Amino acid sequence: MTVESNRSRRSWCRGVFAALALILFAPAASADLDVVAVVNKGNAIQKINIQELRLLYSLYRRSWEGGVRVVLVLPEDGTLAMSLLTSRIFRRRESREITDYYRNATFQQRIAILPQTLGDRGAIALVRNIPGAIALVERPQAAEPGVRIIEISH
Amino acid sequence: MSIAVSLIVLGSLIGTAVAEPVGTGPTAEEVAELRRRIEELEGKQIDAEVQPAGANEIDPVLHRVAPSDWPFPPVTIGVLASVDYLFTDQLADGDGDSNHFSVGDLDLFLVSQPSDRFSILGELLLEFDSNNDTRTDAERLLIKYEYADWLSVAVGRGHTAIGYWNRTFHHGTFLWTTVSRPLIFEFEDEGGILPMHSVGIEASGIVETPKGLIAYTFMLSNGRGRNPDDIQLTDDVNDSKRVGFELSWRLSGLPDFAVGLNFMYDDIPGDPDPVAPRRKLDEYIGGGYVIYTGRPLEILVEGQYIRHHQPGSGYNSFGGYAQASYKMGEWTPYYRFDLLEIDGDDPFYMPVSEIVDTRQHSVGVRFDWTSFLTVKFEYQRVNSPGRNANVSAVQTALRF
Numbered sequence: 001m002t003v004e005s006n007r008s009r010r011s012w013c014r015g016v017f018a019a020l021a022l023i024l025f026a027p028a029a030s031a032d033l034d035v036v037a038v039v040n041k042g043n044a045i046q047k048i049n050i051q052e053l054r055l056l057y058s059l060y061r062r063s064w065e066g067g068v069r070v071v072l073v074l075p076e077d078g079t080l081a082m083s084l085l086t087s088r089i090f091r092r093r094e095s096r097e098i099t100d101y102y103r104n105a106t107f108q109q110r111i112a113i114l115p116q117t118l119g120d121r122g123a124i125a126l127v128r129n130i131p132g133a134i135a136l137v138e139r140p141q142a143a144e145p146g147v148r149i150i151e152i153s154h
Numbered sequence: 155m156s157i158a159v160s161l162i163v164l165g166s167l168i169g170t171a172v173a174e175p176v177g178t179g180p181t182a183e184e185v186a187e188l189r190r191r192i193e194e195l196e197g198k199q200i201d202a203e204v205q206p207a208g209a210n211e212i213d214p215v216l217h218r219v220a221p222s223d224w225p226f227p228p229v230t231i232g233v234l235a236s237v238d239y240l241f242t243d244q245l246a247d248g249d250g251d252s253n254h255f256s257v258g259d260l261d262l263f264l265v266s267q268p269s270d271r272f273s274i275l276g277e278l279l280l281e282f283d284s285n286n287d288t289r290t291d292a293e294r295l296l297i298k299y300e301y302a303d304w305l306s307v308a309v310g311r312g313h314t315a316i317g318y319w320n321r322t323f324h325h326g327t328f329l330w331t332t333v334s335r336p337l338i339f340e341f342e343d344e345g346g347i348l349p350m351h352s353v354g355i356e357a358s359g360i361v362e363t364p365k366g367l368i369a370y371t372f373m374l375s376n377g378r379g380r381n382p383d384d385i386q387l388t389d390d391v392n393d394s395k396r397v398g399f400e401l402s403w404r405l406s407g408l409p410d411f412a413v414g415l416n417f418m419y420d421d422i423p424g425d426p427d428p429v430a431p432r433r434k435l436d437e438y439i440g441g442g443y444v445i446y447t448g449r450p451l452e453i454l455v456e457g458q459y460i461r462h463h464q465p466g467s468g469y470n471s472f473g474g475y476a477q478a479s480y481k482m483g484e485w486t487p488y489y490r491f492d493l494l495e496i497d498g499d500d501p502f503y504m505p506v507s508e509i510v511d512t513r514q515h516s517v518g519v520r521f522d523w524t525s526f527l528t529v530k531f532e533y534q535r536v537n538s539p540g541r542n543a544n545v546s547a548v549q550t551a552l553r554f
Contacts, residue, residue, distance in 0.1 A: 112267035
């Protein structure tokens with residue numbers, strides 16, 4: 001009776017954990033798969049991972065190899081790209097915390113100009129025109145001339 | 155619109171294909187050429203959306219369409235302000251009444267980036283005192299050149315590289331979780347014991363290592379004046395300069411966790427005051443911090459040790475704080491413990507009545523009403539010689 005009860009409890013726990021994992025990680029996993037980084041065609045970078053994106057978007061890495069200055073483009077609120085930036089790169093809960101982060105960075109003189117927030121098409125156009133720019137966009141929008149798609153590894 | 159362009163080009167392609175006899179359709183090269191032309195047209199169209207016809211080129215520094223032919227670099231202006239209400243059951247020296255409303259400092263903040271690597275920061279503070287006088291303080295004026303991630307050079311007046319709080323939160327109560335700064339990092343003119351501002355030059359940078367990020371700052375500046383609240387803005391009483399460095403390490407596997415340490419040396423000039431003369435002092439300041447800023451949880455622990463030395467005698471003081479907060483939506487409850495242990499015989503601190511041994515517990519909650527307005531409710535228990543006070547404070551802090 002005790003063994004059966006333990007088994008039942010364990011299976012119930014497993015079920016709860018599985019449901020929780022689905023709830024917690026499914027949106028992030030979806031954002032991970034559907035969002036790519038785009039950089040200017042002249043940028044030599046070949047691959048990028050979440051940790052490197054964290055360095056870039058947290059303003060710790062401000063130059064690309066070769067010295068070109070990094071120009072960040074922020075995705076619009078409510079997009080998969082913003083979800084990735086908030087939950088996986090910054091590990092925050094609300095996108096508002098991201099904009100607060102950059103506002104505070106101006107007070108610390110870590111940046112003087114707030115990064116632009118643009119939709120996918122605008123972000124791609126900016127990346128095409130600025131050699132050091134990087135943006136996070138949804139995969140179907142990313143295939144455009146003048147930019148290169150960089151898969152995000154984990 | 156881009157679909158329309160694609161359809162027109164594809165339509166012409168199909169039209170051409172239909173007109174051709176069966177078996178002589180477009181070659182692979184022709185299809186590739188047409189595809190390239192579609193991409194080119196779509197690209198031009200997106201560019202046109204970002205950069206309207208007739209506008210200037212995309213500005214290489216601003217990274218957006220240059221707004222006009224204005225000859226000066228654009229300036230971002232920020233304002234930080236607060237309105238406070240304070241109640242205490244036991245007055246401290248200098249307190250006029252047991253409860254009052256007060257207008258906090260009005261902080262005008264300007265920042266500009268005239269080129270890709272230069273930035274200029276100015277911070278002007280309007281301070282209001284109990285005599286209804288307004289004092290203007292140029293709190294920061296820094297010109298910074300960023301050569302690379304590993305090297306930036308800044309000159310001017312800024313916040314001293316000493317600890318985490320002083321370089322992160324600056325002025326403006328909106329930026330602080332709590333109502334007030336930690337006692338150890340109180341400003342010089344508010345009874346602070348450390349040199350929070352410095353006028354000079356500093357080199358700083360960030361180096362990436364496999365174990366994480368190492369950030370450094372070396373500074374050389376005018377030293378302290380004859381009193382703790384003397385910030386030597388335009389000259390220096392003695393030829394000796396203050397030197398200091400700060401190092402911090404942010405772990406690669408745990409980027410929200412950081413440890414740091416700092417060291418500073420200064421030669422404090424003697425005071426020829428006929429009533430209370432003082433010989434010159436050597437000042438050594440060493441400290442460190444451990445922080446975790448992975449929201450929702452934030453933990454800050456810092457300590458600074460100060461030694462003043464003159465031939466035949468030395469005076470040691472210590473201060474520190476531990477603060478924890480947990481963000482839950484708009485609400486952030488917090489707690490902080492402050493400690494100041496001052497050497498009562500230290501001739502440098504002795505003339506300042508606010509500099510005394512203090513233990514303070516602060517507990518409160520911050521409510522982020524909007525992204526520009528926050529309200530904080532705080533209770534403090536202050537224990538210092540001759541004063542055991544309960545203090546309540548409500549603060550409305552703004553940023554716009």
